[in-house]
Each structure stands twice: as structure tokens, then as C-alpha cells.
Amino acid sequence: MTRxxxxxxxxxxxxxxxxxxxxxxGDPDMATSLAIMQGMPxxxxxxxxxxxPFTDPMADGPTIQLxxxxxxxxxxxxxxxxxxxxxxxxxxxxxxIVLMGYYNPIYSRGVDRxxxxxxxxxxxxxxxxxxxxxxxxxLCLPAQAAxxxxxxxxxxxxxxxxxxxxxxxxxxxxxxxSITGITGAAAAEAAHVAPEVARIKAATDLPVIVGFxxxxxxxxxxxxxxxxxxxxxxxxxxxxxxxxxxDQVLAFVKGLADGAHSA
Amino acid sequence: MAEDGINSFMTGPDDKGRFGxxxxxxxxxxxxxxxxxxxxxxxHAKTDPTFWAEMxxxxxxxxxxxxxxxxxxxxTEALGGAKxxxxxxxxxxxxxxxxxxxxxxIILARxxxxxxxxxxxxxxxxxxxxxxxxxxxxxxxVVYMGAHDVERQAPNVFRMKLLGATVVPVTSGRGTLxxxxxxxxxxxxxxxxxxxxCIGTVAGPHPYPAMVRDFQSIIGKEVRWQLAEQEGxxxxxxxxxxxxxxxxxxxxxxYPFLDDPTVNIIGVEAGGRGVDDRMEHCAxxxxxxxxxxxxxRTYLLQDDDGQILExxxxxxxxxxxxxxxxxxxxxxxxxxxxxxxxDKEALEAFQLSCxxxxxxPALEPAHALAHVMKIAPTxxxxxxxxxxxxxxxxxxxxxxxxxxxxxxxx
Numbered sequence: 001m002t003r004x005x006x007x008x009x010x011x012x013x014x015x016x017x018x019x020x021x022x023x024x025x026g027d028p029d030m031a032t033s034l035a036i037m038q039g040m041p042x043x044x045x046x047x048x049x050x051x052x053p054f055t056d057p058m059a060d061g062p063t064i065q066l067x068x069x070x071x072x073x074x075x076x077x078x079x080x081x082x083x084x085x086x087x088x089x090x091x092x093x094x095x096x097i098v099l100m101g102y103y104n105p106i107y108s109r110g111v112d113r114x115x116x117x118x119x120x121x122x123x124x125x126x127x128x129x130x131x132x133x134x135x136x137x138x139l140c141l142p143a144q145a146a147x148x149x150x151x152x153x154x155x156x157x158x159x160x161x162x163x164x165x166x167x168x169x170x171x172x173x174x175x176x177x178s179i180t181g182i183t184g185a186a187a188a189e190a191a192h193v194a195p196e197v198a199r200i201k202a203a204t205d206l207p208v209i210v211g212f213x214x215x216x217x218x219x220x221x222x223x224x225x226x227x228x229x230x231x232x233x234x235x236x237x238x239x240x241x242x243x244x245x246x247d248q249v250l251a252f253v254k255g256l257a258d259g260a261h262s263a
Numbered sequence: 264m265a266e267d268g269i270n271s272f273m274t275g276p277d278d279k280g281r282f283g284x285x286x287x288x289x290x291x292x293x294x295x296x297x298x299x300x301x302x303x304x305x306x307h308a309k310t311d312p313t314f315w316a317e318m319x320x321x322x323x324x325x326x327x328x329x330x331x332x333x334x335x336x337x338x339t340e341a342l343g344g345a346k347x348x349x350x351x352x353x354x355x356x357x358x359x360x361x362x363x364x365x366x367x368x369i370i371l372a373r374x375x376x377x378x379x380x381x382x383x384x385x386x387x388x389x390x391x392x393x394x395x396x397x398x399x400x401x402x403x404x405v406v407y408m409g410a411h412d413v414e415r416q417a418p419n420v421f422r423m424k425l426l427g428a429t430v431v432p433v434t435s436g437r438g439t440l441x442x443x444x445x446x447x448x449x450x451x452x453x454x455x456x457x458x459x460x461c462i463g464t465v466a467g468p469h470p471y472p473a474m475v476r477d478f479q480s481i482i483g484k485e486v487r488w489q490l491a492e493q494e495g496x497x498x499x500x501x502x503x504x505x506x507x508x509x510x511x512x513x514x515x516x517x518y519p520f521l522d523d524p525t526v527n528i529i530g531v532e533a534g535g536r537g538v539d540d541r542m543e544h545c546a547x548x549x550x551x552x553x554x555x556x557x558x559x560r561t562y563l564l565q566d567d568d569g570q571i572l573e574x575x576x577x578x579x580x581x582x583x584x585x586x587x588x589x590x591x592x593x594x595x596x597x598x599x600x601x602x603x604x605x606d607k608e609a610l611e612a613f614q615l616s617c618x619x620x621x622x623x624p625a626l627e628p629a630h631a632l633a634h635v636m637k638i639a640p641t642x643x644x645x646x647x648x649x650x651x652x653x654x655x656x657x658x659x660x661x662x663x664x665x666x667x668x669x670x671x672x673x
Contacts (some may be wrong), residue, residue, distance in 0.1 A: 051520045054569075055436065055570045056436070056441065056445050056556060056557075056571050057445075058291070058445050058448045058452075058557070059291045059293075059452060061449070062435075065435055072570060078569070079568075094497065102489065102555075102569070103289060103555045104554045104555045104556060104563075104565070104567060104569045104570075105569035105570065106569070107554060107555055107560075107569065108554060108565065108567075108568065108569025109568075109569065129291050130289045130290060130291060130555065130558070131289065131291075131294055132288060132290060132291070132295040133295075134279065134287075134288045134295065135287060135288060135289060151293045153293075155290065155291075155292045155293040156293075156455075157292070157293050157294075157295075157296045157297065158292060162295075162296055164297045166292065177292070177293065180293055180452060180453060180454075180455045180456075181452060181453040182449045182452060182453060184581065185453065189479075201579070202395055215383075223664055241652065244380065
């Protein structure tokens with residue numbers, strides 16, 4: 001059982017929804033982003049989704065693209081992202097951490113080496129956007145064998161015929177992408193998302209967490225209410241981009257977490 | 264290279280879209296059902312005689328195929344060695360080989376009921392070809408083009424606008440072809456129901472590399488019968504040479520000859536300011552290593568941490584940090600050889616073609632010609648080189664004038 005499994009089991013036992021917060025490692029710099037990360041559990045974040053910067057984030061909108069660029073310009077490397085997780089683990093041994101990003105930096109490091117280092121740093125799961133089930137041999141299966149969750153995205157284009165393929169070899173939770181589009185784009189409407197979540201929940205016992213297009217505490221509450229929880233990314237990254245202090249960013253995150261937890 | 268296909272180089276990709284370890288389907292889940300549907304529809308179209316009948320008619324009456332295979336006599340004499348033929352794909356409608364592939368994809372898009380076409384473009388040739396065919400069929404067309412390329416290829420931007428396309432300048436990254444492809448993928452993931460992504464080269468997720476290759480293979484198929492017509496039945500080229508950015512014109516020329524062991528195959532990458540540690544080039548095979556980008560595994564220009572580097576070339580059409588996965592495979596198994604040519608060498612070849620043959624080449628095939636200039640003098644007179652003159656140079660006049668110190672007052 002990973003920290004992710006334990007966290008969702010505990011939430012389920014309490015009858016609570018989960019709140020997942022995304023941030024980009026190294027944005028605007030390593031020290032600030034580590035401080036934000038360390039403050040997240042206290043702000044009510046149940047799972048931290050830590051972005052790995054990549055030069056060509058094809059599924060991301062401008063907000064997260066620019067966050068990645070800032071991090072890379074600040075010299076962020078995959079090693080520094082792993083070091084950041086290890087530093088976080090020095091004071092927090094329970095909050096699940098999911099690394100989210102694209103395959104090439106992992107492939108470049110070497111899958112076996114990456115998995116060993118990620119496990120040692122205290123990472124619990126991976127979301128790798130450009131690895132669909134058709135490419136499971138690349139990283140998904142080796143990651144599960146190494147004891148890491150491999151969290152898959154399901155989308156509005158994942159039809160009934162394809163859903164079993166997506167759910168197979170998925171672990172931790174299912175991340176439902178509420179819209180067809182990139183991160184930070186259109187707002188998700190709970191009424192449209194609810195039947196889709198129900199469809200996925202009928203096919204799996206894993207928690208279903210909804211992301212993309214959630215910006216406000218009200219959005220977070222509405223979406224979490226029709227699923228097992230929600231993810232907010234671009235809205236948090238935008239606060240960091242606006243130059244807000246660590247405390248201000250965490251206050252914003254707490255508002256979202258409270259919204260999700262009130263569902 | 265037996266006819267039974269067991270030892271053939273022409274059977275790829277496999278059912279996972281791989282050429283050896285290269286290729287594949289590295290896309291987000293949102294796009295996965297779309298590319299699976301595309302694969303299914305393309306596999307069906309491929310064996311549908313009505314599909315190819317429509318292609319053949321348009322190739323002949325709209326594009327002007329077959330393009331001539333032209334014996335470049337003065338060039339041959341001047342270089343004093345191998346006999347040089349130019350495959351004149353620059354004479355196609357819209358001035359490059361790109362339209363061969365666009366026609367195929369747009370006919371397929373129409374059969375799939377798609378009403379909106381998106382494309383990425385570097386030099387603008389693929390964008391112009393896409394805008395052209397969309398105008399012909401009354402389809403909405405959106406072309407993503409790096410802001411830097413919009414600037415250096417202004418004539419093609421205006422052409423696309425005249426043809427009714429919307430040109431979106433892309434400012435992310437360094438604003439070149441790679442960034443345009445990212446934004447086209449972002450558009451596709453947002454507009455999944457009505458939109459067809461018309462990729463301009465033999466890259467991207469399966470089935471694009473195979474599909475684009477199949478459409479461009481008309482180039483090599485024509486060379487085969489045209490050379491036999493001019494040099495005698497059964498006479499094959501001894502060497503094929505083509506420029507490579509993503510590699511679609513090269514794949515189109517090479518593919519029909521992969522199983523002819525006497526045919527020597529050479530791809531020419533953009534060496535920019537030289538293939539060295541400064542990475543001011545676009546020679547993915549000679550200066551890169553395997554990685555995953557834009558839906559496929561292939562050789563990429565990247566740093567030690569797997570971040571993609573911006574290539575550099577005088578030619579916007581070659582300015583891409585990757586290369587089609589089938590080229591990566593042909594390189595690794597040694598069936599084709601890949602070399603690089605610098606900006607300076609390409610500019611010299613550009614001028615030689617103008618002076619000796621009255622052909623103003625695009626900067627892309629000027630790279631191929633520069634390699635012809637290197638090897639032709641070392642080869643015997645009976646050695647036949649076929650080089651793909653894949654585009655005409657009108658679009659590059661301003662760039663070349665600048666490099667040659669000629670003030671065009673524009």
C-alpha cells in the first residue's frame with residue numbers, strides 16, 4: 001500500500017473528499033517552491049502533484065508552460081526535483097507525492113535509474129502525460145513493479161470501449177480530465193462531469209479525482225462533490241506567477257482545499 | 264530484400280507503430296482514441312481503389328504530377344563525375360513536395376467527415392499546401408507557425424492568408440517549427456470532434472510517419488519508371504540524395520528503393536553553423552540521441568537532462584530538433600547514410616544551381632545539392648545520382664539576399 005492508497009482509504013473512512021494541489025518544481029526558484037510544498041499539507045492538501053519542468057509540455061496551457069520555462073531558466077533539473085522531494089520527506093513522511101510531467105526527461109535519465117531514485121526520494125506515484133496504455137511497457141509496468149503508483153488520465157474521449165484499457169494497470173487513483181483541452185483552459189461544469197465520473201466509478205474501485213478547469217473554492221466544492229476529489233493546478237501556479245508570497249499562495253490553496261473538503 | 268518480405272526493409276512499422284525501437288504512440292489519452300480512429304480509417308483507405316483514384320486524378324490535374332526527372336547536364340559537366348538527375352518536385356503546384364501528402368490527408372479528412380483542418384508549418388511550404396487544398400475543398404484551415412518563422416517567411420504567410428487560412432504566430436519556446444507543432448497538438452486536444460490534424464512530415468504519433476511516407480512515396484515510384492525510360496529498362500539509380508528536416512521528401516524518394524541493395528541512400532541534415540558542442544545545427548542523427556517528443560521516439564537534439572534544444576538552420580524548413588522515426592531506424596541499421604551540410608555550403612549550392620541550371624532551389628534541397636557537389640566529382644561518369652529538388656527558392660530570396668549582402672529594400 002502506497003501513501004496514496006493509505007490517504008484515500010483514510011479519506012473514504014472519514015467520508016471526506018480529497019484535494020490534490022499541483023505546483024511546478026523550481027518555480028519561481030527551488031527554495032520558494034520547496035517552502036510552498038512544505039506548507040501544502042498544513043493548508044489542507046491531501047496529495048501534492050509536483051510538476052517536472054519540460055521544454056515541450058504539449059498538454060499544458062500557457063500558465064503551466066510559463067511555470068516550466070521559469071523553472072528551467074532558474075536551472076531546475078530532474079535531480080533537483082528529486083532532491084526537493086527528499087528535503088520535503090525530511091519533515092513529512094505521510095503526505096503522498098505524485099510527480100507529473102512528460103516522458104523524455106525520465107527516458108533520458110534511464111527508466112530503471114529514475115525509478116530507483118524516485119522511490120528513494122519518497123515519491124509515491126507518477127502521472128506521465130504522453131504515455132498512454134499502448135506504451136505501458138515503457139514506464140507504467142516497471143513503475144508498478146518498483147512499488148510506485150502509475151496514475152492514468154481518463155478523458156471525455158475515453159469511450160466505453162476504451163475505458164477498460166485505460167483502467168487496466170492504473171493504480172492509486174484515476175485522474176479524470178474534465179474537458180477536452182489543455183490545462184488552465186475552459187471551466188468544468190459539475191453537471192456535465194457527473195455522468196462521466198459515474199461511468200468511470202462503475203468500472204473501477206479506485207478513487208476518481210477530477211481536474212482541469214477548476215479555479216475557485218466553489219468550483220472545487222462542486223466538482224469534488226460529484227467525485228472522490230479534485231485537482232487544482234493552473235490557478236495555484238498563476239498565484240505564484242503573480243509574485244504572491246508563500247503565505248499568500250498557501251492561503252489561496254487553503255481556500256480551495258476548504259472548498260473541496262466542504263463537499 | 265527478398266520478395267517474400269521476410270528480409271524486407273519495407274514492412275515497417277509494426278502494429279505498435281514502431282520502426283525497430285523508434286516511432287510509437289506517445290500522446291495524451293485525449294488524443295489516443297483519435298489516432299486509433301485515424302489509423303483504422305487510413306488502413307481502410309489504403310486498400311480502397313476509389314481513394315487512390317481520387318488521389319491520382321488530383322495529383323495529375325491539380326498538382327501537375329508526374330514531376331519531371333531532369334538530367335542536369337551542365338551541373339554534371341561542371342562537377343566532372345557522376346551523372347546527376349534532379350527530381351523536379353519544386354514544379355508541383357505550391358512549389359514543393361508538401362502537397363503530395365496534404366492531398367492524401369485532406370481526402371482522408373473529408374471521408375472522416377472532418378470540417379476543420381489544422382497544420383503546423385516551418386518554412387511555410389506545408390502551411391501553404393494545406394491552405395491551398397483547404398481552399399479547393401472549402402474547409403476551414405488554421406496554420407500554426409512559429410513567430411520567428413512568420414518573420415523570416417513573410418511571403419508564405421501572405422500566401423496562406425490569401426488562400427483563406429488563419430495563421431497563428433506561436434510565441435512559446437523560440438518560435439520555430441517545434442513550438443508550432445506543440446501548439447497544433449494543443450489545438451487538436453481542444454477541438455477533438457471536428458478537427459483533423461494534417462502533419463507535414465514523417466513524424467508524430469503512429470500512423471502519421473507511415474501515412475505521410477506512403478503519400479510521399481509517389482516521388483520514388485515515379486523516379487523508378489522515369490529513370491528506366493531515360494536510361495534503359497531496369498536501370499536503377501546508384502545514389503539517392505535528399506535533404507532532411509523531419510524527412511518527408513527524403514522518405515518519399517527513398518522508400519520505394521529500400522529493398523534494392525545496389526541503391527545507395529543518403530540523407531542530408533542541416534549542419535547550420537557546424538555540428539559541434541555549440542549545437543547551432545539541426546542534425547538530429549549526427550548530433551542528437553534517442554528521446555521522445557511529439558508522439559514518437561526518435562533522435563532528438565536535447566541536453567543531458569532530456570530537455571529539448573532549439574535547433575538552428577538558415578533553412579526554416581529544416582529547423583526541427585527531431586527527425587522521422589523511420590530515418591532513425593534506417594540510420595541505426597545502416598540501410599541509409601546521413602550526413603550534414605552547413606549554411607555556408609548550402610548557400611554555395613544554391614547559387615550554383617541558379618547559375619548552371621537556371622533553377623532557383625529552396626534552401627532545403629540546396630543542402631542536398633551541396634552534398635551532391637561533394638561526392639559527384641569522386642564518382643565515375645556511369646554512376647547515376649538522383650537528387651530530390653523538393654522545393655523552389657522564391658520563399659528564400661530575402662534570406663539569401665541578406666546572407667549575400669544584397670539590399671532588396673524590403
